[in-house]
Amino acid sequence: MQAVQIHNGTFLVLERGEELIATLRRYCEEHQIHWAQFQAIGAVEDVEIGYYDLPTRQYVFRQEAGPFEVSSMDGNITELNELPSPHVHAVLSRCDETLETIGGHVRKAVVALTLEVCMWEVTQPLVRGFDEETGLNLINVAV
Numbered sequence: 001m002q003a004v005q006i007h008n009g010t011f012l013v014l015e016r017g018e019e020l021i022a023t024l025r026r027y028c029e030e031h032q033i034h035w036a037q038f039q040a041i042g043a044v045e046d047v048e049i050g051y052y053d054l055p056t057r058q059y060v061f062r063q064e065a066g067p068f069e070v071s072s073m074d075g076n077i078t079e080l081n082e083l084p085s086p087h088v089h090a091v092l093s094r095c096d097e098t099l100e101t102i103g104g105h106v107r108k109a110v111v112a113l114t115l116e117v118c119m120w121e122v123t124q125p126l127v128r129g130f131d132e133e134t135g136l137n138l139i140n141v142a143v
Helices: 020-030
Strands: 002-006 009-015 036-053 058-064 068-080 083-094 101-121 127-131 136-140
Touching: 009 020, 020 036, 020 083, 020 101, 036 083, 058 101, 068 101
Parallel strands: 068 127
Antiparallel strands: 002 009, 009 101, 036 058, 036 068, 036 101, 068 083, 083 101, 127 136
16 A cells, blocks of 8 residues: 655555455554545455345355446444544446446455545544444544
């Protein structure tokens, strides 16, 4: 991975074979970034993508081999148990003539070619805590 400081954050270039979530978490831990917002473009493969099923209070994921163009990827870095925690959603397009798209919550994605991430640090604490009603760790900006 390459990284360069920008005005109020960091521009990261992830390399082929790097796992997105683990790489973001490691970078944020090493640079003490606990709160941020990011967007990314590039290509990924070996993806676990899904959604949260409120009635069962469980995430439902499926694995997709890819490769995929990252049509849109947005996320944030929040604090969970005092550690930076990446939260990523994406719309991905198959790299074939169908250009079929899938989208949802990303649990895992391996960089297929490159992934360019622009991350802006946030000064307001973004801390997650367990919400009984949904069963999710939600952000509470009043902390």
